């Protein structure tokens with residue numbers, strides 16, 4: 001029987017400006033409900049088993065405190081993290097502009113040219129307050145070789161899709177189905 005211990009583990013960090021709906025999106029994903037009230041997050045971790053293309057993954061989702069242009073990203077945002085979900089609200093141009101800033105800080109800190117990442121435009125149910133067009137989100141994602149989707153945690157639209165896309169981005173770069181390279185006879189390394 002499959003237990004959590006023998007599932008493939010994937011650690012996903014959720015970042016973005018304050019109050020864009022990171023916690024609400026995670027709560028809807030993990031517990032299937034939505035809360036109107038706002039409680040700023042310090043940091044929380046959630047776990048959920050997710051089926052992606054027939055394989056079960058033990059996903060650890062890290063809900064971070066909202067960032068601004070002065071926030072420092074450090075080892076806890078990079079070490080051991082397999083993929084990123086960067087969230088802006090479609091009702092906030094400022095939160096959209098923060099995505100590139102956070103993305104650049106991450107690639108700088110990780111010392112890579114791109115990272116497995118999904119850019120998420122949240123709160124689409126608030127259509128009359130929209131400040132960011134879908135085409136702008138799509139373009140930003142293309143520029144950064146990331147996936148993109150718009151969601152509403154309130155209306156439960158595309159929330160599961162965010163994590164499917166994130167696993168897709170992670171697996172694209174490091175396919176877990178890739179067979180292990182067999183050791184050549186006579187070249188076995190033994191640690192005594």
Ligand SMILES: Nc1nc2c(ncn2[C@@H]2O[C@H](COP(=O)(O)OP(=O)(O)OP(=O)(O)O)[C@@H](O)[C@H]2O)c(=O)[nH]1
Nearest residue numbers: 018019020021022023024036040041066123153154
């Ligand atoms: N209408 C609507 N409101 C939302 C949605 N998602 C979140 N909210 C509201 O936006 C506010 C902030 O949501 P949070 O999920 O706490 O935001 P956060 O990004 O985790 O905030 P920080 O912890 O400060 O980083 C709350 O009042 C939520 O109810 C959504 O999809 N639609």
